[in-house]
Amino acid sequence: MALSSHYFVFLLFVLTFVSAALARSEPGKLSHDILAQQEADKVIRLPGQPPVKFRQYAGYIPVDGIHGKALFYWFFEATSHPQKKPLLLWLNGGPGCSSLGYGEAEELGPFLIQKGTPELRFNKYTWNKAANLLFLESPVGVGFSYSNRSSDINELGDTVTAKDSYMFLVNWFQRFPQYKSHDFYIAGESYAGHYVPQLAEVIYDANKKSAMENYINLKGFMIGNALLDDDTDQTGMIDYAWDHAVISDRVYQDVKTYCNFSNSDQSNECNNALNEYFAVYDIIDMYSLYAPTCVNTKTTNKQRRRIEGIAPKSFSKFDPWHKKPAGYDPCVSLYSEVYFNRRDVQEALHANITNIPYPWTHCSDVITFWSDAPASILPIIKKLIAGGLRIWVYSGDTDGRIPVTSTRYTLRKLGLNTTEEWAPWYNNNQVGGWTIIYDGLTFVTLRGAGHQVPTFVPKRSLQLIKHFLTNKKLPSAPY
Ligand SMILES: *[C@@H]1O[C@H](CO)[C@@H](O)[C@H](O)[C@H]1NC(C)=O
Numbered sequence: 001m002a003l004s005s006h007y008f009v010f011l012l013f014v015l016t017f018v019s020a021a022l023a024r025s026e027p028g029k030l031s032h033d034i035l036a037q038q039e040a041d042k043v044i045r046l047p048g049q050p051p052v053k054f055r056q057y058a059g060y061i062p063v064d065g066i067h068g069k070a071l072f073y074w075f076f077e078a079t080s081h082p083q084k085k086p087l088l089l090w091l092n093g094g095p096g097c098s099s100l101g102y103g104e105a106e107e108l109g110p111f112l113i114q115k116g117t118p119e120l121r122f123n124k125y126t127w128n129k130a131a132n133l134l135f136l137e138s139p140v141g142v143g144f145s146y147s148n149r150s151s152d153i154n155e156l157g158d159t160v161t162a163k164d165s166y167m168f169l170v171n172w173f174q175r176f177p178q179y180k181s182h183d184f185y186i187a188g189e190s191y192a193g194h195y196v197p198q199l200a201e202v203i204y205d206a207n208k209k210s211a212m213e214n215y216i217n218l219k220g221f222m223i224g225n226a227l228l229d230d231d232t233d234q235t236g237m238i239d240y241a242w243d244h245a246v247i248s249d250r251v252y253q254d255v256k257t258y259c260n261f262s263n264s265d266q267s268n269e270c271n272n273a274l275n276e277y278f279a280v281y282d283i284i285d286m287y288s289l290y291a292p293t294c295v296n297t298k299t300t301n302k303q304r305r306r307i308e309g310i311a312p313k314s315f316s317k318f319d320p321w322h323k324k325p326a327g328y329d330p331c332v333s334l335y336s337e338v339y340f341n342r343r344d345v346q347e348a349l350h351a352n353i354t355n356i357p358y359p360w361t362h363c364s365d366v367i368t369f370w371s372d373a374p375a376s377i378l379p380i381i382k383k384l385i386a387g388g389l390r391i392w393v394y395s396g397d398t399d400g401r402i403p404v405t406s407t408r409y410t411l412r413k414l415g416l417n418t419t420e421e422w423a424p425w426y427n428n429n430q431v432g433g434w435t436i437i438y439d440g441l442t443f444v445t446l447r448g449a450g451h452q453v454p455t456f457v458p459k460r461s462l463q464l465i466k467h468f469l470t471n472k473k474l475p476s477a478p479y
Pocket residue numbers: 062063064065067068069070148354
């Protein structure tokens with residue numbers, strides 16, 4: 001009797017100890033369920049892929065069970081020491097453009113699309129050398145992300161996008177709990193100048209009230225050639241175009257005389273002048289002033305579907321505003337549209353498992369309406385600076401779409417004090433661009449880069465993201 005009761009106490013002790021150890025959920029001690037889910041998302045045998053040592057995962061994360069909304073992700077572990085590296089989410093803009101098509105396959109991912117076979121080549125300057133790298137197609141209607149309720153596609157806007165992306169993250173961390181303790185950062189370009197700060201704000205607010213279980217370890221964000229403020233962005237586009245000898249003195253004067261970019265509706269005189277301004281970007285690439293354009297006559301898909309209601313309110317009323325970015329090989333978008341629509345590629349990525357009724361495109365053809373987009377993101381930036389997030393803004397200086405001029409006007413409007421004056425920064429012996437450090441925000445220019453900065457200056461871009469993630473100043477002298 002005495003013996004068996006001792007034995008019972010001992011058993012109880014062992015059980016308590018074991019369950020406490022399990023509850024601590026150390027990395028590498030994931031439950032069978034979670035491991036099985038991760039295993040199901042593991043990408044193996046991706047057609048045309050160069051061999052790599054790091055693991056990759058892709059698949060769907062449900063964000064709204066009632067509507068049947070699911071967002072598609074592609075995740076790459078860091079090339080080395082993934083357990084010690086931060087987690088970085090990359091977002092492209094549009095709105096409606098794919099982070100797979102642009103971010104992963106044409107800018108900063110490990111596998112860049114190329115003409116012919118093999119279809120993918122390894123990117124020496126891939127950002128998963130600096131971080132565990134997560135690409136998200138957001139919102140529903142973009143790329144492989146879908147909603148089972150087709151009316152959802154007509155009810156999109158900045159607010160829904162941020163809310164769904166937040167739910168994506170909460171649920172993604174449930175599938176990959178080993179990354180919950182990592183420092184988390186968000187980066188993106190273009191219209192992600194709206195998405196990234198808006199998502200950061202949702203996380204920031206939710207962290208204050210949510211159960212610790214859903215806490216997201218957000219440390220900061222970085223945005224490039226980012227749409228931030230209708231007034232300064234549009235003014236900067238016109239000034240940049242004149243200053244880069246793209247428009248005539250007369251067109252410039254007409255815009256200055258007849259347009260007021262604080263208003264969303266413009267006079268006929270203003271619209272006529274803007275038509276002349278946009279006409280120039282029919283013949284040269286607005287996203288990269290000095291790059292060749294794709295002259296492949298078989299393609300008529302330079303133009304994307306127009307979306308009503310997006311920011312900036314004046315310029316988005318013009319068709320050429322909705323033209324898609326090209327790339328360093330200006331025809332590269334054509335190869336990715338073929339590649340991502342291949343059945344074997346979709347199977348390898350666990351994509352399109354519900355037979356989405358339209359093809360994968362770089363920028364959505366099904367989103368045609370946008371319900372909300374604030375005229376300025378500066379109030380959010382101010383709030384998050386005060387909240388202590390690390391914020392870097394960068395700009396490729398040959399982009400005519402959201403030019404460095406626009407961003408400088410925007411930062412002037414933000415009105416921060418300067419901590420370190422405007423100075424060159426270096427990549428080896430060459431000036432990579434200029435940088436200025438404000439109280440709460442760092443601004444970096446990248447010399448000779450178009451809108452999709454990593455496409456044009458891959459080595460300097462990897463240097464930029466490494467310095468951002470480690471919060472280190474860029475080199476101020478040749479080395
Ligand atoms: C959408 O519908 C398909 C087919 O019924 C189903 O398999 C899928 O799980 C649904 N998606 C979501 C996110 O509920």
